Structure formats: C-alpha cells, structure tokens
C-alpha cells in the first residue's frame with residue numbers, strides 16, 4: 251500500500267513542499283520503504299527529492315527547502331512490484347509530453363503486456379521494474395496521441411480514458427503536468443482510495459488530493475470528497491474539472507483498508523474507519539464462547555470483560571507487516587511490543603488483533619504473553635483467515651507464506667501457539683463496513699475468497715507473481731532460484747528481461763542524489 255498526495259496552492263509564490271511533507275508523514279503508515287516529493291516552480295521547472303527511507307529521514311528541512319513551487323505531488327512507498335531500490339521511489343517523472351509526474355497507489359496486473367506495448371509500439375524506454383513507471387508512460391503515450399502543442403482538460407480526460415482501457419488492476423493516482431495543474435484518477439473498480447478537499451486562501455482556494463482524509467483534517471481543508479471509480483479530476487489555478495472517463499464497473503474498494511491499512515481517524519468512501527473497526531469488535535464478540543485497539547475495546551465491553559493494553563508499543567518501530575523480509579518482521583515485533591507481566595500473570599487472556607497474515611505478530615506475542623505467566627492465550631482476529639494472494643497493492647503474493655493457507659482454524663492455532671483462535675466471519679466483516687455506506691456495492695475481498703474483482707487473474711498469473719515476489723525471491727535467498735524472470739512472450743523484446751525480484755535487482759537507476767550538501 252502506498253500513500254499519495256497532491257497539493258495546489260492558490261498563491262504560487264508559497265512553496266507547497268512543506269505541507270506536502272507534513273501530509274506524507276500523516277500517510278507514513280501506508281508505506282515505509284521510500285518517499286518523495288516533486289514540486290513545480292516558476293517557468294514550469296520541476297524540483298524533486300526522493301529516496302529510500304521514512305519521511306522524516308529523506309525529507310529533512312534542507313531537502314524540503316530546495317523544493318520550490320506552489321504545487322506538487324508526494325508519495326510514500328510500500329513496494330508491490332519491482333524492487334525496493336532508490337530508482338523505484340516515487341513520484342516518477344517523464345519529460346515528454348509536457349513534463350509529467352505521477353504518484354501511484356495500487357498494483358497493475360498486466361505489466362507484461364504494457365511493457366511489450368511500450369517497447370514495440372510506443373517506443374518508450376522503461377528504466378525500472380516498477381508498474382508505476384509503466385502507468386506513467388501509458389498516461390504519457392495517451393497524452394502524446396492527442397498531438398497538441400498546448401494541452402487542455404479535454405485532452406487529459408481523453409488520455410486518462412485511454413489509460414483506463416489499457417491498464418488492468420488497482421490504481422489510485424495523483425499526477426502533475428508542469429506549469430498546468432494536478433490531476434487525480436482512480437481505477438474503474440475504485441479498489442484503492444483517493445479523495446479531494448479544499449481550503450479558502452485569500453482570493454481563491456487551495457486544493458488537496460490525498461489517499462486518506464486525515465491529511466485534509468490536519469491541514470485545515472474541508473469538503474472532503476472521494477474521487478469516484480473511473481473518474482479523473484483536474485485542478486488548475488482557474489478551477490476544477492471532473493469527469494467519469496470510463497465505462498461503469500463494480501465499485502469494490504479493498505476491505506483490508508478498513509481492517510488494517512487506513513488510519514482510524516480517516517473516512518474512506520463515506521465510511522469512518524474508526525466506526526467500522528468498532529463494529530468489527532462488536533461482530534467479533536458474537537464469535538467468542540484491533541488497528542485492533544478500537545475493536546478490542548468494543549469487544550471487551552460487549553463481553554463484559556476487562557479491557558487492558560497488555561502490550562506496550564514502541565512508537566518508533568514502524569508497521570511490521572509491511573516490512574520487506576521475514577527476519578526483519580520477526581525481529582521488529584519483539585522490538586516493537588513488550589508484554590506487561592502484571593496484566594498477564596496467571597490469567598487466561600484474549601488477544602485481539604485486526605488480522606493474522608503470516609502469523610509473525612501473533613506467534614511472537616502469544617509466546618511473550620506465555621513467557622510472562624499467561625495461563626491460556628486465545629487470539630481473536632477482526633478479519634477472517636487470509637488464504638489467497640493480493641494482487642492490488644498489498645504485498646501478499648505468496649499463499650504459502652500465509653499462516654492460514656491450507657490450514658484449518660485448529661491448525662492455525664497450533665502453528666501460532668494459541669490455545670484457541672477465533673476469526674471474524676466474512677459476512678460480518680462486510681456488514682461492519684458496509685452499514686455505514688450501503689451504496690458500496692461490494693468489496694474486494696480476494697485475500698479471503700480468492701475471487702478477483704478485475705478478472706484477468708488466473709492461476710498462471712498468480713504463479714508468476716509468486717515466483718517473482720515470494721520472500722526468498724525478494725531477499726535473493728533462493729531456494730526457488732528466482733533471479734530474473736523472463737517476460738512472457740518476450741521474443742520480440744530483443745531478449746529484454748522483465749521485472750526482476752527485489753534481492754536480485756541491482757538496478758543502479760536514474761535517481762537523484764538526495765543528500766547533496
């Protein structure tokens with residue numbers, strides 16, 4: 251999952267970068283791997299700073315001070331395609347046509363086809379294994395085809411419409427055209443979130459696009475509105491233009507945003523994440539003979555059991571599930587959470603978490619609770635068992651890494667060392683979220699069901715991404731031996747070797763040197 255942000259200030263003499271940076275730090279929970287900002291200053295010049303690392307490290311005062319201009323785009327990255335190298339940090343830039351910058355949240359499932367098209371037809375050079383670079387070039391190619399010396403809103407709608415025909419998968423995007431304005435668009439299924447808000451500024455308005463509404467709240471923006479599925483919104487200093495640019499498709503936001511990804515103080519697609527998590531706790535209570543903190547509190551109240559914070563969290567260790575390798579995740583859970591012996595000694599405890607994915611967290615914390623004297627440890631998960639790959643922007647490519655894959659509930663309990671595991675039922679999870687916005691037709695629940703809302707995800711594709719992105723491939727630790735994966739049907743690409751796995755990806759890349767003095 252990534253965080254995206256666009257800001258256009260009414261007064262172009264005020265630099266937007268400081269606020270973009272603050273906004274990105276509010277989206278840090280969506281991506282910890284890399285971050286970046288590109289701004290547009292006088293004469294349409296673009297200024298960029300992006301690198302691996304957290305917002306506070308990459309975007310320090312000095313770096314932000316060099317980013318000139320009253321509009322810009324920002325990104326925090328959690329890789330789901332390509333590798334984790336600097337070159338794949340976002341936003342991406344392409345000079346032709348017009349100078350375009352793009353920040354993407356989501357994941358494309360037809361990268362191979364797009365790559366072939368870029369090479370054989372559009373003749374555009376793709377320098378990384380990132381699907382987001384392909385997305386940007388698809389946008390650029392569609393804009394190029396309008397053939398205009400100067401672009402207008404109509405051309406942009408046409409280009410985004412063309413992109414939506416070509417790109418399959420999940421994409422919530424914020425783009426910027428040099429000297430023109432900022433643009434947001436969202437895939438036809440609306441799988442990933444992005445919204446818009448505005449704020450009065452002297453004689454006009456400042457405009458914000460962001461993955462989550464918490465950014466708008468903190469910046470004093472109001473009138474938060476979600477970008478609709480299949481919609482493109484263009485903001486220039488002359489105003490706002492918006493249009494649904496594609497055929498309607500099933501609106502299916504990813505339910506895992508509510509379970510885990512989004513901050514509880516955000517409202518996504520009209521649903522308060524906080525209230526949906528409280529409802530998850532209520533529903534889960536029905537199953538007993540958080541993230542999860544909100545749910546745990548409600549669950550405890552309903553069961554009339556005392557609610558305690560049995561683990562103290564080190565707020566300086568980031569999210570563990572979105573860390574790249576299993577060793578790191580495991581070590582970080584121990585560093586992040588410490589069991590309060592007082593709360594556990596000689597007690598039977600019910601631990602509530604928002605989800606059990608690889609089982610890293612639950613396995614560690616059950617052991618920690620037992621180490622400080624817990625008698626019985628029962629674990630309740632606000633999400634149902636996760637048994638299938640995610641292909642839309644959550645890095646869960648490999649079912650065999652999921653603790654629930656191929657296991658019954660009893661076997662999962664055994665694998666994580668729990669006395670009992672209780673899972674939320676899928677209809678209850680869906681109802682917990684949907685009750686707050688019944689206009690959402692359905693959700694992408696593919697990690698629970700193996701049913702993919704976009705189509706185009708068959709066994710061959712799932713095997714392909716698994717070979718590319720399982721933990722061994724990412725860390726270059728074999729045993730799968732995946733070093734570089736040949737693009738399917740790549741005969742006409744002059745031997746071009748397609749996306750390579752993380753650990754094997756030693757691309758130097760065309761990236762900026764961010765820490766120049």
Ligand SMILES: O=P(O)(O)OC[C@H]1O[C@H](OP(=O)(O)OP(=O)(O)O)[C@H](O)[C@@H]1O
Pocket residue numbers: 510540541542568569570571572603604605606607608609610611612
């Ligand atoms: O079964 P696993 O593979 O461990 O994944 C599930 C865990 O990962 C997440 O926590 P994370 O540490 O990422 O973030 P949080 O602090 O927001 O809970 C989630 O909240 C679960 O605790």
Ligand SMILES: NC(=O)CC[C@H](N)C(=O)O
Pocket residue numbers: 251252327328329330331332338354355356357358380381382643644
């Ligand atoms: N999690 C995401 O949204 C990732 C965006 C993009 N697929 C990347 O890997 O950079």
Ligand SMILES: [Mg+2]
Pocket residue numbers: 541603604611
């Ligand atoms: Mg957690």
